[in-house]
Amino acid sequence: MAGRRNLLLTGLAAGTLAGGAAPAATAELRGTGDLGLVVERASGSVLIVETTGRTALGRVTGLGDLSHASAVFSRDGRYGFVFGRDGGLTKIDLLRGEVARRIVQAGNSIGGAISDDGRLVAVGNYEPGGIRVFGSATLDPVADIPTGSKVVGLSDIPGRGFIFSLFEAGEVWTATIPEGGPPEIRRFRDVGRQPYDGFVTPDGRHYIAGLFGEDGLARIDLWHPERGVQRVLPGYGRGEEPLPVFKMPHLRGWAVAGEQVFLPAIGRHELLVVDRRDWTERGRVAVHGQPVFAVARPDGRQVWVNFAHPRNDVVQVVDAESLAVVRAFTLGRGVMHLEFTPRGEQVWISVRDANRVEVFDTRSFARLASLPAEAPSGILLAARAQRVGF
Template sequence: MGLKPLAALTLLGMASAAVATDNIDFSATQKLYEEHCTVCHGAQRIGGAGPALLPESLGRIKKPEANKAISEGRPASQMAAYKDILSPAQIDSMVEYLYTPIENPPTWDDADTRASHRMLVDASTLSETPLHQADPLNLFVVVEAGTHHVTILDGDKFEPLTRFQSHFALHGGPKFSPDGRFVYFASRDGWVTKYDLYNFTMVAETRVGLNTRNLAVSNDGRWVLAGNYLPGNLVLLNADDLTLVKSIPVIGEDGTASRVSAVYTAPPRDSFIVALKDTKEAWELSYAGTPDFTPRRIIAQDFLDDFSFTPDYRYLLATSRKAHGGQVIDLDTGKSITDIPLPGMPHLGSGIYWKRNGEWVFATPNISKGLISVLDLKTWKLIKEIPTEGPGFFMRSHINSKYAWTDVFFGSNQEAVHLIDKQTLEIAHTLRPMPGKNAAHVEFTNDGSHLILSVWDTEGALIVYDAKTLKEVKRIPMNKPSGKYNVGNKIEFAEGTSH
């Protein structure tokens, strides 16, 4: 739940990446784009066979990475190398051109969404039972950011079962149907895809926008709701076939047009909760009964850039990127009830909760400070700040684990992973799985007996650990495995897993 790490890099670095360079003449570069790039990326840079090439879509890609992709191509994709076609100066200019906002921004509307829809298989031909022997609730969906592929991993044998190409830059984490059979992906450039984990096949896809943040699936399995930066709206799809139901413009109570930061489902409430980027409010959209999806506005004291829920989904813990702290919002009354002391830039969306001495606590990493903040969910008081070797992004645990695992995603010590004792709130162990390489994003098996950690590197890996002995069990080489998601933990909204 909440923003993913490269989205945080966007928050920290996109301002410089998207600054217009009005004094540069891009006419020659634009001709090169038309000659070499339009066929895959579209005349308006909104994408086609290749991804959209707009500042809003490239925010998670740093300019040197874009330069390298143009020069050397992208492995396991249709992106060719241009280092023998374009000069270094032309490639540099192309990068600047792509990161410069265009004068007439592209648009995307309901007609475009409907025209993009594709059924990829005849649903009547699909088996209603798994065609594989693995435990359906202990599968892992692994997103390989380095190659834009997805691997389905057997969580008992830790063996890949299948692998397939995804759309460009999957974002926001995959979401699952309530029974765990289907997984839904959202890509940065707006594609929503439905995949069948019983039959290992794509079912349908629809493009809902040009720059999509994430999606959520209703707890009854009927609806998929996607949130967009571009255009700033919500797009509601039928979960069965991904056909468009309606789009909902996002306009604040004060008339401010807003982007959507994130969309979540709140199962006990039978509703979607939406974080708005540009106005001080959140929305709740009920999907109970025969819904009309009219937003219920929850007015906040500050912008809600990031938030998490209490275990019963009664309260929102929310913070803005510029605030020195956060707020607690009662979703029943829609009122802010108290402030919470959270320094720096806490990443509440990756926070987790557990019981300590019989009472619920909530812990959140921080993307600007080397510390973990632990809150008492009854009193809303700060229990402890736990120093770490640097700013982190992900936390994970399991009801059967004595430790909360947290990375040091940002900073010079990103090879480290801390294991925090959930009762003493002390760092019990620090692991360095692959020295010199970024270790991040832990996910437990459904029973909590093992866990898998990602090493975010082109020559990275998934590393399997025994959750009790902390011994390495297996290492699976992989190109930037950015995240892995256990089906059972996700559909059960398990303790220790972000939602």
């Protein structure tokens, strides 16, 4: 792709960004369906972006250590909840472009989730290990669930519930929180060694935990929790020595493309393709490096993949039908994350060391925009508000 010819589509964007003004506080009314947040990991700030004109509307600062930061959105799309590494939980008003509330709720955190009714925000913590649940309106504490183990793969599940994995303990827990009552906990033991992340399928039915300490994944059917943990792709490495993993892969519901699920293999330059109906292997795709994010375009036709250090300058596009790599982009060191717009016509890609967010048309592969951002990592669009497991 030809360099940086294609800068911002409109000069307006640079002006509003430089001014740091609130997006629409004093201007006309607008919605949030095309808004999103770009995490600027090293500077403790987020950009508020919009995907219609593809511009940055403003920057919100003072959010602490945002390495590995992520966000969820209120069900009305007005607020983003940003989870910082340092335990910070910040509620951002997307329309005013400012912090609505902020707390520091633990010493070391990994991510969070919002309940299906939108009233509860849960944060997964490494230190102290456990989850803490807060009211989404005030960020006042609602529940504290210690686990004695680092929490990973925290997601919402239907019924005011959350599900998460315990890295050291090798367990999966669900916690449902009835209005006004104590949390109801269910533990699944011996799910496998060192679960590193997990996700709920977009229908809210299955939870899949990826395992670092062994070849395979663990699946729980939330319609039938009494059936316990089922193993997916046990021994997929076929006994071969894995390659070093310089960055942990991430899992979310974006792995599901139609009837197939695309999962990063651990310690292999491969995507594992699983049939969603019976959870058996359907194929493998040889890719450029250790996959970190394998994200399906919402229509399921393509899967875009980025990679771990030291091969993190490339994004590959896999055709989900033929399982062939059909396109590759070299975008600069530190391709951290990618996010599709809800209908999938654009993909936004953060390139940390280039200090840019690149936007591509997913059909023509043309670059639509290139936005300046300070060491960007996560790109989280407000349309996540309407999805289970995001």
